[in-house]
Amino acid sequence: MANLTINGKTFTLDVEPDTPLLWAIRENAGLTGTKYGCGIAQCGACTVHMDGVAMRSCGVTVSEAEGKKITTIEGLASGDSLHKVQEAWIAQDVPQCGYCQSGMIMAVAALLNEKPKPTDADIDEAITNICRCGTFAQVREAIHTIASA
Amino acid sequence: MNKHVSPRMNRRAFVIGSAAVGAGLAIGLDIPFGGPAVVRAADGSPEIGAWVVVRPDDTVVIRIARSEMGQGSLTGLAQLVAEELECDWTKVTTEYPTPGQSVARKRVWGDFSTGGSRGIRSSQDYVRKGGATARVMLIQAAADAWKVPASECTAANSVITHTRSGRTTTYGKVAEAAAKLTPPADVKLKDPKDWKLIGKGVKRLDTVDKTTGAMIYGVDVKLPGMLNAAIKDCPVFGGKLKSFDEAKIAGMKGVKKVVKVGDTAVAVVADTWWHAKTALDALPIVWDEGDNAKVSSASIAKWLAEGLDDAQPAYVGNKNGDAKAAIASAAKKVEAVYSYPYQNHATMEPMNATAIYTADKCEVWCGTQNGEAAFAAVLEASGLPAEKCDVHKVMPGGGFGRRGQTDYVRQAVMIARQMPGTPIKLLWSREEDMAQGRYHPITQCKMTGAFDANNNLIALHYRLSGQSILFSLRPEALQNGMDPVAFQGVAQSGDAAFGYSVPNLLIEHAMRNPHVPPGFWRGVNVNHNAIYMECFMDELAQAAGQDPLEFRRKLMGNHPKHLAVLNAVAEKIGWDTPAPQGVYRGIAQVMGYGSYVAGAAEISVTDGSKIKVHRIVASTDPGYIVNPAQVERQIAGSFVYGLSALFYGGCTVKDGKIEQTNFDTYNSMRINEMPKVESVMVPSGGFWGGVGEPTIGVAAPAVLNAYFAATGKRIRHVPLRDQNITFA
Numbered sequence: 001m002a003n004l005t006i007n008g009k010t011f012t013l014d015v016e017p018d019t020p021l022l023w024a025i026r027e028n029a030g031l032t033g034t035k036y037g038c039g040i041a042q043c044g045a046c047t048v049h050m051d052g053v054a055m056r057s058c059g060v061t062v063s064e065a066e067g068k069k070i071t072t073i074e075g076l077a078s079g080d081s082l083h084k085v086q087e088a089w090i091a092q093d094v095p096q097c098g099y100c101q102s103g104m105i106m107a108v109a110a111l112l113n114e115k116p117k118p119t120d121a122d123i124d125e126a127i128t129n130i131c132r133c134g135t136f137a138q139v140r141e142a143i144h145t146i147a148s149a
Numbered sequence: 150m151n152k153h154v155s156p157r158m159n160r161r162a163f164v165i166g167s168a169a170v171g172a173g174l175a176i177g178l179d180i181p182f183g184g185p186a187v188v189r190a191a192d193g194s195p196e197i198g199a200w201v202v203v204r205p206d207d208t209v210v211i212r213i214a215r216s217e218m219g220q221g222s223l224t225g226l227a228q229l230v231a232e233e234l235e236c237d238w239t240k241v242t243t244e245y246p247t248p249g250q251s252v253a254r255k256r257v258w259g260d261f262s263t264g265g266s267r268g269i270r271s272s273q274d275y276v277r278k279g280g281a282t283a284r285v286m287l288i289q290a291a292a293d294a295w296k297v298p299a300s301e302c303t304a305a306n307s308v309i310t311h312t313r314s315g316r317t318t319t320y321g322k323v324a325e326a327a328a329k330l331t332p333p334a335d336v337k338l339k340d341p342k343d344w345k346l347i348g349k350g351v352k353r354l355d356t357v358d359k360t361t362g363a364m365i366y367g368v369d370v371k372l373p374g375m376l377n378a379a380i381k382d383c384p385v386f387g388g389k390l391k392s393f394d395e396a397k398i399a400g401m402k403g404v405k406k407v408v409k410v411g412d413t414a415v416a417v418v419a420d421t422w423w424h425a426k427t428a429l430d431a432l433p434i435v436w437d438e439g440d441n442a443k444v445s446s447a448s449i450a451k452w453l454a455e456g457l458d459d460a461q462p463a464y465v466g467n468k469n470g471d472a473k474a475a476i477a478s479a480a481k482k483v484e485a486v487y488s489y490p491y492q493n494h495a496t497m498e499p500m501n502a503t504a505i506y507t508a509d510k511c512e513v514w515c516g517t518q519n520g521e522a523a524f525a526a527v528l529e530a531s532g533l534p535a536e537k538c539d540v541h542k543v544m545p546g547g548g549f550g551r552r553g554q555t556d557y558v559r560q561a562v563m564i565a566r567q568m569p570g571t572p573i574k575l576l577w578s579r580e581e582d583m584a585q586g587r588y589h590p591i592t593q594c595k596m597t598g599a600f601d602a603n604n605n606l607i608a609l610h611y612r613l614s615g616q617s618i619l620f621s622l623r624p625e626a627l628q629n630g631m632d633p634v635a636f637q638g639v640a641q642s643g644d645a646a647f648g649y650s651v652p653n654l655l656i657e658h659a660m661r662n663p664h665v666p667p668g669f670w671r672g673v674n675v676n677h678n679a680i681y682m683e684c685f686m687d688e689l690a691q692a693a694g695q696d697p698l699e700f701r702r703k704l705m706g707n708h709p710k711h712l713a714v715l716n717a718v719a720e721k722i723g724w725d726t727p728a729p730q731g732v733y734r735g736i737a738q739v740m741g742y743g744s745y746v747a748g749a750a751e752i753s754v755t756d757g758s759k760i761k762v763h764r765i766v767a768s769t770d771p772g773y774i775v776n777p778a779q780v781e782r783q784i785a786g787s788f789v790y791g792l793s794a795l796f797y798g799g800c801t802v803k804d805g806k807i808e809q810t811n812f813d814t815y816n817s818m819r820i821n822e823m824p825k826v827e828s829v830m831v832p833s834g835g836f837w838g839g840v841g842e843p844t845i846g847v848a849a850p851a852v853l854n855a856y857f858a859a860t861g862k863r864i865r866h867v868p869l870r871d872q873n874i875t876f877a
Contacts (some may be wrong), residue, residue, distance in 0.1 A: 097497065124820060133782075
């Protein structure tokens with residue numbers, strides 16, 4: 001059993017302590033916006049926020065996540081109003097297949113929290129998510145649009 | 150289990166596939182195209198022909214048969230229908246008919262397959278007619294109500310106007326009456342100059358849910374009572390499952406059942422996928438690997454190299470004059486050998502499908518590039534007739550050709566069949582996805598060029614040795630044993646025609662099919678053919694002492710469309726002006742999928758091994774452009790996919806198995822490595838070419854040619870990581 005705080009809600013989940021947070025979020029809490037891509041913290045499709053920091057949830061165990069404030073893509077919006085990253089994503093038509101974009105958006109939201117006006121170099125360093133469709137130009141453009149708003 | 154390269158097995162799959170999509174299995178619900186009996190969508194709204202449903206609130210639902218997988222075809226196809234329909238674009242939504250519905254209605258929506266960059270180009274005609282047919286019927290219904298001739302009425306933005314009286318009505322108001330009309334036998338399509346929506350970079354229709362986590366991919370499907378399955382298939386292709394020791398995982402948490410899947414695989418079914426995967430990893434499995442376990446990359450390379458020898462048999466794909474004789478008597482000749490490895494599609498979402506099987510019904514939910522092929526696979530694996538099966542397409546997390554195959558669909562049904570009544574979601578681990586690909590085929594190529602005393606290219610011999618995709622996947626499409634698709638980009642004519650005139654030309658393919666199963670991988674054979682040809686063109690230009698662009702231009706006089714895109718990138722990148730200090734340029738062109746494309750790159754190289762790509766310019770002429778914003782993304786995406794394969798890709802074989810297991814050993818470009826692609830669109834009209842794939846052909850050669858310009862060294866093998874060359 002584990003108690004996880006996800007998107008401001010407490011979940012008591014029947015999981016082993018070494019279960020990757022990704023699978024507890026997807027299968028036990030039922031929030032499927034966070035995606036499985038590699039399971040070895042390489043691709044970033046499973047990125048969530050843990051106490052505001054972008055983390056690859058496939059590489060974090062449930063026991064490590066207990067007591068932390070976890071935010072997934074489903075918890076990024078405030079009520080009916082989307083997060084500025086989501087709005088920028090829609091305005092720039094960023095996603096192609098979209099599978100990596102939950103993780104991409106979470107990584108970008110964390111970057112902008114830390115650095116509201118990131119340079120290209122900041123983006124290059126912080127955004128290491130894989131996108132096989134190749135949306136990088138739109139991702140960069142959307143980040144700059146937010147930063148200059 | 151479409152596993153082996155055995156033609157017999159694949160031919161059987163094809164026959165079943167053909168039957169399923171042909172008249173043989175159509176169950177004969179005789180509903181004519183929008184005929185007098187009103188056909189209703191699930192919500193009760195009437196169909197105005199098979200492609201369009203109009204709701205009372207004027208919402209227009211456009212049916213899409215092809216699959217959206219990120220490439221934007223869903224939006225482009227809707228634009229094509231809406232253009233002719235004259236409807237309000239802001240009230241357009243889309244839906245997928247199921248393959249089962251299509252078969253029941255005698256394939257009223259045509260081909261579902263979404264590969265070969267055909268999504269738009271192969272259906273543009275009939276989907277536009279679908280829109281036009283609905284418009285004519287809606288106008289007729291309004292005219293009937295007003296008791297005026299239809300010729301006095303016009304439609305725009307979902308509003309019908311009687312021009313003489315000024316009366317108006319909307320599509321939603323006349324939809325019921327329109328649905329009862331007999332559709333016109335023929336409709337006239339608009340002249341392209343009158344298009345209002347086609348050619349506009351309107352926003353995609355599927356973006357919002359992709360930003361909120363709400364979009365349902367195959368991996369997200371949930372059904373009541375569903376269990377999850379993890380699978381391992383024999384890692385040596387052609388091998389079999391010998392045994393597994395179920396007792397060793399008895400009592401592991403959540404495990405419900407361990408099942409054999411065909412002759413080659415074993416799956417663990419559990420309450421959660423994590424439990425299934427954990428138990429599968431702990432399950433002792435013995436494989437009967439067979440003789441293929443002796444195969445390695447080295448043994449494949451040796452076998453392919455033997456095929457480069459002229460004494461070995463080969464199929465001739467393109468010929469002009471007598472290349473061998475001209476080379477033998479030439480003043481100067483140049484020769485080089487290139488190679489291209491296996492590549493995995495590595496879609497972000499690993500293969501998966503959810504199936505429920507009972508004695509009366511088998512349904513599958515999955516991402517697929519070919520709903521009808523998936524449907525045929527469900528029929529075959531379930532043993533049930535068409536009217537008892539269906540496939541529900543969900544968003545695929547990438548396709549790139551991999552999801553045109555149906556191996557994962559078949560597996561899901563085979564597992565579900567062993568647990569009737571329980572929905573089973575089968576998900577491959579990334580490791581399984583890497584091990585069980587349908588890989589970009591492996592080839593080598595020996596090219597010989599010959600010059601006369603004035604440095605004119607008089608002969609070219611292009612000898613390809615390696616794997617045929619059709620031999621494995623569609624043997625019925627071979628032509629007297631020859632794979633015509635092997636010549637994509639260097640073909641005599643057609644939608645992937647060679648763009649140079651050489652008086653003595655011989656392009657041939659020594660077919661050698663290793664046991665590793667090949668597949669259609671974005672760009673398919675254009676990938677390696679464009680690298681070989683365009684890099685060798687640079688070698689020839691150098692041998693002739695000429696500028697690579699000028700050298701090409703001289704050979705392209707009879708190929709004006711190829712030349713036009715090449716000129717467009719040359720101009721945009723500033724070929725005639727010096728590059729910035731320390732920056733070097735490369736250029737390439739090819740034709741594929743009915744489109745003409747060219748690319749140019751500016752790079753700098755540090756220590757001969759660290760490449761920084763500063764600029765990429767790409768030009769395309771697909772005839773007509775439906776949505777320039779999406780075409781631009783396909784061009785850029787093709788560079789990301791192509792350069793990822795060039796720098797980081799390459800699947801190697803050891804003991805008959807693929808060695809790469811995940812993104813740590815099969816990496817992909819990140820944002821820091823990829824410059825913005827400057828695209829130049831030069832649609833010349835009069836034909837419809839594809840855009841999802843052709844550009845990938847020029848991505849690698851543009852960079853490789855720039856690398857030579859920077860270092861004086863030729864790279865003739867992929868990937869670069871094997872040669873200790875990386876991104877700076």
